[in-house]
Amino acid sequence: MADTNLDVRLDSIYERALTVRPRLPLLDGIFDLGPNVLIASHAPHARIKEHLHDHLNHMHIRYGFEFPQQSLIGIDGAALMVVMMIKVDHRVDCNPVFVARGNHNEGICLKIAGEDVHWVHNEEASKKGTHLYEATGRRVPQGYYFSGFYTSDLEERRIKQYSKEELKRAIGMGLRADQHFQATWREPRNESIEPYPVTICLGDDTTAYHVFFELRPTVPLGAF
């Protein structure tokens, strides 16, 4: 007979959480960005592997994140989510997740279930991010929108959910990694992009857990 005292109760939606926390980037040097540079606009430059818009005017966006060691109780699997507020004239695209620095300023990619982690655009994620942001009284400013992503297959065409076991193996005693994005003009222009603050939401497709944070072109001293 089961001991009901040992049942795990999931009364609150926040009891079932895939917890992720934003951090300053861990790895200096990838794409030549120093530790204090989270947002940087670049003119077209030479090819860098994994870089998506190096030939166009673009705004580079990066941050770090941490999945602390966690039980994943109540979670059978999940796709990771990133949602990012950018200007309506822009689109933003996402690099794989970097866990170390390789040769020539290239990043070494996080693998889950034996494959590099990639991302696919998803408008449901965009809607979810907008809803979560506005649910607490904030409003998306005129001229901006949330662009959303879920983890994907290697071709970046279909959402990929990871199983609980795959997530546990990747997170282990805690997982720290960096994420890079490049925003560019939706219609390419011969015009630089003035750097602007970017609000980001991290979460997943399975639990209610999410966290918002803001990146600024110049990092405030308190962040260090």
Place this chain on the structure above:
Amino acid sequence: MNGISIKGELVGYRKSQNGVVVSEIVHVTTEGRPHGPAENAFVEVEVGGGMRRARYLSWINYFDIEYALGREAGRWALVEPARGYSETLQWMPFGWQGFQRVPTIGDSILERLGP
């Protein structure tokens, strides 16, 4: 005008309402700067009378073509697997007067937001 040579892979087509191919979507695989497109760029090559002309797109992969197909059913076709592509054309990186924009990630979100 002298043309430049580009090399890449053909990944898709854009069609008119009558189903006629009006442009080709090419993933560039050979660096062509400063007089041509960059390696790894996606470009749209207008197919018409005279020398072809091409411009940069902000697209990055097949998902963008699938997205365009979702927005404009019947007006786009994927070429999969990609086919080798080599062409001499006029390179106009930021387009020309009256070029037709392509559907791009975020269109439907921006439609909902309104002007």
